[in-house]
Structures are given as C-alpha cells and as structure tokens.
Amino acid sequence: MRRWNGWGDESVAFALNEEALGFLAQRIGTGTPVADAEFEQASAQLKVSRLPEHRLIDTSPEVRLRNALGQSLPDWLRLRYGVIDTAPDGVAYPESAQDVRELLEYAALHGVALIPQGGGTSVAGHLTAPSGTRSVAVNMTRMRQLLYLDTESQLATFGAGVFGPDLEAQLRARGYTLGHFPQSFEYSTLGGWVATRSSGQQSLRYGRIEQMFRGGSVETPAGTLHLPTFPASAAGPDLREMVLGSEGRLGILTEATVRVTAAPAYEAFHAVFFPSWSAAETAVRQVVQAGLSLSMLRLSNPLETTTMLALAGHKRMISLLERYLSLRGCKQGKCMLMIGVSGRKSLARAALREALGMTLPHGGVHVGRMMGEKWKQNRFRNVYLRNAAWQHGYAIDTVETAVDWPRVEIMMRAVESAATVALAQYGEKVHAYTHLSHLYAQGASVYTTFVYRLAGDYETDLARWKSLKKAASMAIVENGGTISHQHGVGSDHAPYLAAEKGRLGMSVLRALAEHVDTQQIMNPGKLLP
Amino acid sequence: MRRWNGWGDESVAFALNEEALGFLAQRIGTGTPVADAEFEQASAQLKVSRLPEHRLIDTSPEVRLRNALGQSLPDWLRLRYGVIDTAPDGVAYPESAQDVRELLEYAALHGVALIPQGGGTSVAGHLTAPSGTRSVAVNMTRMRQLLYLDTESQLATFGAGVFGPDLEAQLRARGYTLGHFPQSFEYSTLGGWVATRSSGQQSLRYGRIEQMFRGGSVETPAGTLHLPTFPASAAGPDLREMVLGSEGRLGILTEATVRVTAAPAYEAFHAVFFPSWSAAETAVRQVVQAGLSLSMLRLSNPLETTTMLALAGHKRMISLLERYLSLRGCKQGKCMLMIGVSGRKSLARAALREALGMTLPHGGVHVGRMMGEKWKQNRFRNVYLRNAAWQHGYAIDTVETAVDWPRVEIMMRAVESAATVALAQYGEKVHAYTHLSHLYAQGASVYTTFVYRLAGDYETDLARWKSLKKAASMAIVENGGTISHQHGVGSDHAPYLAAEKGRLGMSVLRALAEHVDTQQIMNPGKLLP
CATH class of the missing domain: 3.30.43.10 (Uridine Diphospho-n-acetylenolpyruvylglucosamine Reductase, domain 2)
Incomplete structure (x- = not known):
C-alpha cells in the first residue's frame, strides 16, 4: 500500500548502513529520530x-x-x-x-x-x-486508458490520469514506449507531467514532455479547449504551450496525445569518472554538442560522487574502485558521469564509443556497465532514500534550475554555498551536493540535494526549511537561472517566477488565467501568486 | 536593385524555354502576356x-x-x-x-x-x-547586427531585422551557421521568421524557427517583454511560444537570440526516384521515423516530378534520365525524392547510406548527386519562376498545410482536386502539383503549387484567385490540416484559423493581443480577424 506520509510503497525500504550513517554524522552531525504521527x-x-x-x-x-x-x-x-x-x-x-x-x-x-x-x-x-x-x-487517476494508438504517426492518446508504469505497460504490450522517466515515474501521471513541464531521465533521446505532448483536450471554466495534432504548424501561437506548465490554472487536461516510438531493442548505462569538475564539464559539453544518439548524460560533482559512493553500502567494492580510479588519475575531486544509450544495438554502441572517445582527452576513465546497471536498477528507488534518512533524523530536499553553459559552474557553486550556510543561525550544517541532471547543447540543469538534521518539532523544522529554500532560490534567481527546470512552480517557487517572466510576462500569464477562469476557481494561489 | 512588383533582384531572370511553355500550353492553354504598370x-x-x-x-x-x-x-x-x-x-x-x-x-x-x-x-x-x-x-531591416555570440552555449543574438544571407555571413565568418533556409531566405528576416513560425528547407537537421529561437526582446504597447535564454524550463507556460507566430499583433521583436551550430564540414544532396506515390510515401515515412541524421527530405508527387523535369530545360538529358528510370521500374507515376545530409563527412555518408538502403525495398532508384546539386544551386532561384511565368501570362500560387501520416495522401488529393476544378466557372484549368516539403515522424507538410492563366484584368484575376484560394483552403480545413505549416496566417488565412484553434482558442489569442495592446494598434486585422 502506498505510504500516506512519505514516498512510495510501504513494502519498499532503502536501508542506510553504518558507514553511510557515519558519513552523514561526520558531515553534519548525528541525527535524532523523530516519532511519526x-x-x-x-x-x-x-x-x-x-x-x-x-x-x-x-x-x-x-x-x-x-x-x-x-x-x-x-x-x-x-x-x-x-x-x-x-x-x-x-x-x-x-x-x-x-x-x-x-x-x-x-x-x-x-x-x-x-x-x-x-x-x-x-x-x-x-x-x-x-x-x-x-x-x-x-x-484524475481513474482516467487511465490508452484510447487510441496511431502506429502510422506514432501517436498515442491516453486518459490524462494514467500513471507512468501503467502507461508504459499499455504501450510496451504493443511494442512502443513513451520514454518519459522522471524520478517520480512510479507515482506521477501523464497529465501531471504536461501541467508541470516535466522532464525524464532519458530526455536526451525522447525529449521533454513539451516535445512529446502533441495535442489533447482541456476542460476549462470557459469551455473545452481542443488541441488537434499536427506534425508542425505556422498558424499563430501554439496553444499547447499555454497548457504546458499551466499547473491547473487554466483547466483540467482530460486526454493527451503523445509521440511514441518503437521500444528500443537495446539499452545500456555506463559510468565514466573524471579527475576534476572542470575536465568533466568540458567533456560533457563537447559530447552533448556533438549531437550523438545518446539517451542520457548525468554528471555528479565531486561531493555528490563522494556521497553516492559512501551511501552505496558496498565498502569493499567501492574501495577497490577508488584505488583503480586513483591509479588512473581520478582521486580527490573526481566526478562520476552516467551515459545511457538506447536503440538499435549497432547504432547505440557506435554512439557510446564515440562519446567515450571524446572523454579521453579530458582524463575520462570508463569503468564499464556495472555501476550504470546498478544506477538503472535503482533509478526509481533512490527516492526512497528520503524515507530512510528521515528515520535517522535527517531531512533531504532538492532544488533545481537550468542555465546556459557559461553559468553552469557559477550556479552550482552559488546554490551550494548559499545552502551550506543557510542554517548557521540554527547552529546546523547542510550537506549540499549537485549533479547536472539534463544536458543540452545550450546548457544544463543544475540539481542540488541538501541533507540536514531535523530539529524534532514542526515549527523549527518548517523555519529551517524556509531559510534553506529561500537561500537556494535567491541564489538561483540572482545567477540568472530559471526557478525550475523540471519540478514546476506550485506555491513554493511562485514568489520567484517574476524574476524570469518579468512584469509584463507575469501580467500576460495572469490575463490568460483570468480569461478562461473568470471566477478564479482553478487551483488558486499556484503558479501565479 | 530589388524588383518593386515581383520577386527578387531585377538582374536575375529564370527563363522558360519552348518546351516548358509547350508543357504548360498543353496542360492549361497558352498564356497571354499582360503589360505591367x-x-x-x-x-x-x-x-x-x-x-x-x-x-x-x-x-x-x-x-x-x-x-x-x-x-x-x-x-x-x-x-x-x-x-x-x-x-x-x-x-x-x-x-x-x-x-x-x-x-x-x-x-x-x-x-x-x-x-x-x-x-x-x-x-x-x-x-x-x-x-x-x-x-x-x-x-526593421536597419537592426541587423550580430550583437553577441556565445560560443560556449552556441547562441547568437542579432538585431531582428537581419536578412538571411547577412545573418549567415556574419555567422560563417566565425565558423557557425543558423541553418534556416526558407525559400524566401534571400529577402526574409530573422524577426519575420519568428513572427510567422517559419521553417527552412533543412529543418530536419536544424529544426524549425521555434526550436532555434531561444530568447529576445519584444517592444509592446504595454512595455518591453524580455525573454531570457534557458536551456529548458518548467517555470510555467513558455512566453516565447506566444511571440512565435504572433505576426506583429503583440509588438515588435527587436532582438532575437538563436541557437547556432558549427558550420557543417560536408553537405550533399542526392536524388532518388520511386515507381509510385504509395511506394515513395511509405519509404520516406520509414526513413524519417528511423531518426537518421539527415538534413532534408523533400518528396515530389508524380505531377510535380513531371512538371519539374519538363521545366528543367534540358530535354536531352532528361530524356536519357527517364529512359534509365524506366528500365529500373520508374515510369509513369514516378516520384522524385531529394535527400540532404550535412555534418561530419563520415557520419553524413553513413546516414545517407542507411537512408538509401531503406528506399530499396520500395523500388527506390538512387540517381546520384547531380540532380541534388542542381536543386541546391537553384534552391533560392526557383522563386523567380513566378516572374518568368507571369511574363508569359501565367499566375503561380501555392498553399501548404501539415497533417499526420494517415491523412497525408488524402490531403494531397483533396487540395489538388479542389484546385483543379476551382476555375471551371471561368472556363479555365488549373495545373496543380504537390510535394511534401518537410517530413516528421508524425506526418508531413503538404505543399501544393497552382499554375493557371491570367485573365488580363485586375478584377477578374482577383476573383479567380479568390475562388482558387477558397477552394484549396476549404479542402485543407475539411481534411483536418493546419491552415499553414510555414507561411503563417496574415489576412489570407485568418478566416480559416478558428477551424483549428476552436472558439475558446481564438478567444484566448484575442485576449492575449488585447491585454498587451489595449488600443489595438499592432498590425490590426492580421492573424485574428
């Protein structure tokens, strides 16, 4: 059964062993478990x-x-x-x-x-x-059927409330995939992805939900907005783009038609280590700008790499790996890159070879498939870490943004720095680490995770979170990032939206919402504060 | 100097020889030249x-x-x-x-x-x-400077009034290209491309202008709308998508930042013939859905193929070609496909080989590069044909749409049929032929050209055009196509826009325009009738 007060299914646990807890204790102190209501x-x-x-x-x-x-x-x-x-x-x-x-x-x-x-x-x-x-x-989760599959145009129409695994199962039975795998995949829905402009782990191959969403039907207070499917159109502004990211402010998406592709014959994830952040960032930028047919690039910074290896729970194996990497030049400050490829085996392997070759001049050390496959196994299980950490008295939260390449490293350092000292007023430390979750020719998403100790009472923990969230959000805004690359705006990011949309942009979005929803009954307070 | 009453430069002419004129005379009768004002x-x-x-x-x-x-x-x-x-x-x-x-x-x-x-x-x-x-x-054409080139993010910021060749020259000098080549390239501008959602001949590689346009600045009656560049964002609806296709109704784009790429080391165009439309359509659908790294696919239907060969003006060479094709199974009803590749030579040639291999089971006959290179040479000169035809008493016009694959052939036949009889009331024939100008995994643009005789007086010729345009536009709308895939809406397509946007969609677009332009001074009457 689904947990009422945490992530996922009650039967799934993600244990933190002694070494992992020791690592956290050393970074931010020992946590004190809190009793759940x-x-x-x-x-x-x-x-x-x-x-x-x-x-x-x-x-x-x-x-x-x-x-x-x-x-x-x-x-x-x-x-x-x-x-x-x-x-x-x-x-x-x-x-x-x-x-x-x-x-x-x-x-x-x-x-x-x-x-x-x-x-x-x-x-x-x-x-x-x-x-x-x-x-x-x-x-919306009762509206979950595959209503129509057009194999000629590779379009599938679903009830918008379909969950990720259910959607993939219905498509796979017919030989197709959508390929949208956000970390929330197991419990998020197609309609939610569209309404919040979601992005999946393999967006490099399959695109963001913006590219997948080809049409559909939205029930609004002013009537039904029907979005027909066209391969492309020059007939005025694209109404789909007003629905994407509308977060329930315009109405309720009931049906969505998405682009699907033949399920890939072959899929593999490989790990590569780099001696330093600057070497790694340069390498991944060159790889993504080469336009190779990869399905994923995910680069952890040194502290995230250290944290992931420490929390992995296989001390002996990890220390063997670290010795090997050290001999190959990846010591303190090393960064881990995950590379995914999908598709026809020959093409996928050729693209991988090409990408691996491009990492070599930057000191890239390919360690093979094992860690990549491990990552794949755990791709939807890592979220459970939050439950486990909580049981030991730690909170985990994340912020994410996206910026053009010249500002990627600046942004990463700014968010981590701001977060690290955000709880100093409470005498608490924050363990902050970052990865680039999605890579583009133009730039990258910068995804930072925070771990810090729970105080043990609601008011203090809420106050701590507010301090941390504000510090990280201000760092994003001040360094020219979007307030969200993949999580959306909701209530928590709404105060920061005007920084990127501008006064006029905000008033345009408000006018849009007010036009279709004169009584303002649709999800008030979200997106547009 | 630029022609004041036709296409392009006064010094450029595109002659129609006796055979070409004979072909037209046979199809729709001999034209009577009209004196220009x-x-x-x-x-x-x-x-x-x-x-x-x-x-x-x-x-x-x-x-x-x-x-x-x-x-x-x-x-x-x-x-x-x-x-x-x-x-x-x-x-x-x-x-x-x-x-x-x-x-x-x-x-x-x-x-x-x-x-x-x-x-x-x-x-x-x-x-x-x-x-x-x-x-x-x-x-806007005095605002034409390359203002900033960010080579790390591959972004270039231009004054929006820059012409195509000027833009490419400024980029090529620095080793980059935008890769946007609509047929109007020589005289159209970046701002115009954005405002009308233009698509270039090599969009398969470089994307439509929607994908290239990353940010910019729009002056509206309600103030400046500044669109910052992000690699991607989940922060609410995308304001760029409201500017794209806004056709001057919201304001004036003054600066645009576009995605650029390294100028390709290699580029080639090849021609392939197919024995029939259905073989050709199936082949190109499979090729485009395979996601190969091609830069162009452009498929002419049998009548367009015949027309292009007849108007090419190299009778002996063409008849040799036709004899060869006939031996290989491409006779009456054959269709010509142009395939373009660009990029690193090895990758481009591999993609071409793969594509050519996929055409074989459908009777594809590869005739090499010569016709492709000829097409490339004339890619911006074919527009001059309209001047030449006019001199001989013929009008040429086009309509274009895009539909998902199951409706591509239906649409092609419907538009051609409607056009062919549209001037029967005047006792005139219309020579209508079609190509798929842009191919997508989801479907294709359907681009139909009409040739018919001028009456010789303004009123009658305007009436003839109205009959023809209405018949073709109704065929598009009735068969579920968008009223434009690449030309935009303007005044001529405005009456048909509601068919795809719907009542609510139209009112949303109107509300948007009225919100930023309360006095309705921006390009009134266009886009939104």
Missing part, C-alpha cells in the same frame, strides 16, 4: 467538510487526507508531525470529460476551488488547498 | 499621407509603395496591374529598441496602426495596411 491522529484534525453534496465527491477524512498534500518538504513536515492545517473539503474521482465538466459547473455554482491532481508527487506545493475558500481535489 | 504610375495613386511628422518616418510615395505589399498573389495583382488601393501612410526605419518604443508611443498618441515588417516576403497578406485607419510600416 499516526494516520488516525492526523485525519482526526481535519475540519468537517463544508461542501454541498455531489455524486462524484468523497468527503471522508481518510480520503481527503490521502489527497491533501504532495511530496514537498513542507508537505512532509505536515504529514510526519501530523500538523494537517490544510486539506481539501472533498476529493472527486472523475471517469470522463463529462464528469470533469460537471465538476467545473459545480465549482462555478458554489464558488468552490478545484485542485487537479495526478499521483500527488509534486515537490513544489502544487496541491495545497487554498485557505479561505472551500476546495475539491480532482483526482 | 509602371512604378511612377502606381505610386502616383497613393493618397497623401495623413500622418503627423516624426523624425523616423518617411512619407514619400516611393518609399511607401515599396513597403506597401508582400508577395501574396493579391499583392502581386495590385502591383502588376498598378491598383494600389492600400498603402501605409509612412514608413519608419528604427535603428534601436529606443526608436521602436518611440514609434509605439507615437502610434498610441495619434491612434496610428503599426505594421512591422522585415523583407516584405509574406505570401499571406501580413503587410496590407488596414482600411479606415492611418498606419505606419515599421521596416
């Missing part, structure tokens, strides 16, 4: 629903609690400490576009806000119920 | 400018006439027959964003409409001065 205790806090009845809406406290929050750190604090100060008044499970239209009419009639959601995996506060108004969470 | 006679018709003076605005009839119209067939009719029923009251030549802002203030103060323009190559009526209001054409 009970589900019953938490759900008992919910105020009585104030909603008029509706056949599609469930107002039981249990269902409301399970659909109240996402996976942002403030959401976790609420759940773990049992401080449920916000929850929708009900949860609707539409099964058709007609159901969604009915909910929109209900919302308009009663002045109730709607909060569309897929799998509730947002890490940016997309799902928080607005204060001061009644609200209904619209859980 | 003189420039002086035409400019003398312009009403006196009603504009208040401004240091940036030239109100002389000569300059106004040269900036009054584009290259649509109705524009040609006006110029050739000297019926100048529409012209701006003046032409401004801004040299900076500050100049553009000054023009916006002037326009707002005096209630004057602004018509932004680049090289005036629109074939969809983007430049027509609105009736019932004073207007100024804002000619």
